[in-house]
Amino acid sequence: WQDRKIIQSTKIYDRDNKNLLYEIHGEEKRTVIPFNEIPQIVKNATIVAEDAEFYQHSGVNIRGILRAVLNDIKSGGALEGGSSITQQLIKNTYLTPERTVSRKIKELILAIALERRYSKDEILNFYLNQIPYGSNAYGVEAAAQTYFNKPSKNLTLAEATYLAALPKAPSYYSPYGNHGEDLKSRANYILNRMRELKYISDADYNSALKTIVNFIGQKTGIIAPHFVMFIRDYLTEKYGEDFVEKGGFKVTTTLNINLQKIAE
Numbered sequence: 001w002q003d004r005k006i007i008q009s010t011k012i013y014d015r016d017n018k019n020l021l022y023e024i025h026g027e028e029k030r031t032v033i034p035f036n037e038i039p040q041i042v043k044n045a046t047i048v049a050e051d052a053e054f055y056q057h058s059g060v061n062i063r064g065i066l067r068a069v070l071n072d073i074k075s076g077g078a079l080e081g082g083s084s085i086t087q088q089l090i091k092n093t094y095l096t097p098e099r100t101v102s103r104k105i106k107e108l109i110l111a112i113a114l115e116r117r118y119s120k121d122e123i124l125n126f127y128l129n130q131i132p133y134g135s136n137a138y139g140v141e142a143a144a145q146t147y148f149n150k151p152s153k154n155l156t157l158a159e160a161t162y163l164a165a166l167p168k169a170p171s172y173y174s175p176y177g178n179h180g181e182d183l184k185s186r187a188n189y190i191l192n193r194m195r196e197l198k199y200i201s202d203a204d205y206n207s208a209l210k211t212i213v214n215f216i217g218q219k220t221g222i223i224a225p226h227f228v229m230f231i232r233d234y235l236t237e238k239y240g241e242d243f244v245e246k247g248g249f250k251v252t253t254t255l256n257i258n259l260q261k262i263a264e
Helices: 040-050 062-075 085-093 101-117 120-130 140-148 157-165 180-196 202-210 225-239 241-246 257-263
Strands: 010-013 020-024 250-252
Touching: 010 225, 020 225, 040 085, 040 120, 040 157, 040 180, 085 101, 085 120, 101 120, 120 140, 140 157, 157 180, 157 202, 180 202, 225 241
Parallel strands: 010 250
Antiparallel strands: 010 020
16 A cells, blocks of 8 residues: 555647646546435436346346356457446445456455445445546536536436446546547437336437437537547556556657647
8 A cells, every 4th residue: 555656647748748738637526415316317327227137136247247258258358347336336446447357356255245234225326426427527416517517316318328328438438539429329228228128118218319418518628629538548448547547647649739720
């Protein structure tokens, strides 16, 4: 613990290292709200998106893990995914983000222990108040304010599904990044699953599907935002979100600031 590095922000510069394009930091925006104030549509969308069998398992979603293993075998990837909401809570609050077998075992053991100590509603409450949604927003209330400038109790069904889509990969699915269509596809998938699992009616589904979701503009000043978010995606994919937010990288890019201004 004593050897832990001091948390520093990652800075992205232009090609001359003279102009700071963006500073990535881990300062948390968070507003904790009681479980009974979190809208049911947010709870339902989250369960559908992350762990449909949440209220049935004992902390570890065996069926989800088996599905993930089969997918990993087919794709030749490493064991990651299939995590229950409880496991994700453990991973985000107690454990380091490295993808190792030992960390996965710790995650499973702690998830089972947490389920023995707390009720399902309490665990879902912890999750919805602590999980990262991107743009330094932690918890659903901060996310609602960050992306829609409203409290979570005023979210529409469509907005709730978009928020539920974010925790899987907050940087990748960021509405301010370059994967807007992927975010929309994931939100629509969640919406369809909510209909299939009888959380919403066909009429609700069709209405939400037609709703145009408008995210408020990002408040932090970013020079060349699309390019910067491409760089952030690359860094996150290579080093992990936590490391990029806290590692203190100095990143020199290919951007020519003068040509950028002319292009804009």
